[in-house]
Amino acid sequence: METTEKKSSNIFQKMFNITIVLLVVVAIVVGINIATSGKLTLFAGTRPDNLGVYSGRLAPCPNSPNCVSSYSQDAQHGIASLSYDSEPKTAIRLTPRSAIANLKQIIESMPRTNIVKEEENYLYAEFTSKIMGYVDDVEFYVDEEANAIQVRSASRLGESDLGVNRERVETIREKLNELKTNT
Numbered sequence: 556m557e558t559t560e561k562k563s564s565n566i567f568q569k570m571f572n573i574t575i576v577l578l579v580v581v582a583i584v585v586g587i588n589i590a591t592s593g594k595l596t597l598f599a600g601t602r603p604d605n606l607g608v609y610s611g612r613l614a615p616c617p618n619s620p621n622c623v624s625s626y627s628q629d630a631q632h633g634i635a636s637l638s639y640d641s642e643p644k645t646a647i648r649l650t651p652r653s654a655i656a657n658l659k660q661i662i663e664s665m666p667r668t669n670i671v672k673e674e675e676n677y678l679y680a681e682f683t684s685k686i687m688g689y690v691d692d693v694e695f696y697v698d699e700e701a702n703a704i705q706v707r708s709a710s711r712l713g714e715s716d717l718g719v720n721r722e723r724v725e726t727i728r729e730k731l732n733e734l735k736t737n738t
Contacts, residue, residue: 599683599690600711608677608696613707621716622709623724634721636703637695637728638735651676651697654704658695661730682723689713691720 605614616622616632625636639654649657655678662668662680672679676697681690693708706727708720 598687598712602671602681603692603709603711606679606692606694607672611698611700613694613696613705616707616709619710619714621713621720622707623721624707624709625703625705626707634706634724635728636698636701636705637724637731639697639702639704639731651699654697655695657731657734658704658727661727661734662693664730665726684719691716691723693720693723 603614607613612626613624616624616627620631622632623634624632625634627633639649639651639657652675655673655676658678659670659673662670662678665682667683667685669681669683670678671681676699678695680693682693683690689710689712691708691710694706696705698705706724708724710716710720
């Protein structure tokens with residue numbers, strides 16, 4: 556007859572073995588993923604089909620807190636649009652094309668970015684996280700009527716982004732302002 560202590564030991568041993576097997580399977584899947592694509596894309600997700608400018612606007616944020624947009628009015632998702640024009644008192648006016656060129660320069664200087672689409676008044680880039688390979692979709696639309704660059708930055712996967720999308724837009728805003736003051 557087995558003692559309770561021996562049964563308990565067997566259960567822990569089985570749980571340990573199952574955990575090891577699961578870890579090995581995950582390591583193999585991640586290894587295959589990296590080997591076939593050259594980078595970790597396990598958490599990249601699929602590119603959304605609602606990207607782009609429709610009726611003069613970028614898509615709204617989903618209900619999840621992992622998105623910011625200059626069109627959103629609520630505190631969770633709302634963020635100010637970016638300024639692309641120089642001081643109103645000067646005679647220098649940036650065109651949408653030059654605003655997009657400035658954004659492209661900034662984005663290309665940032666790590667793990669891929670510019671997917673560039674048009675005269677629109678820029679779409681993917682930003683990939685360093686460790687897990689999560690991909691965020693970031694869009695910019697030069698809205699000439701509002702004299703602003705509308706922005707939307709959203710995570711493809713997960714619920715929370717720990718503020719990464721908001722922080723990214725604010726970093727781009729700072730770099731854009733630096734670029735404008737240096738020209």
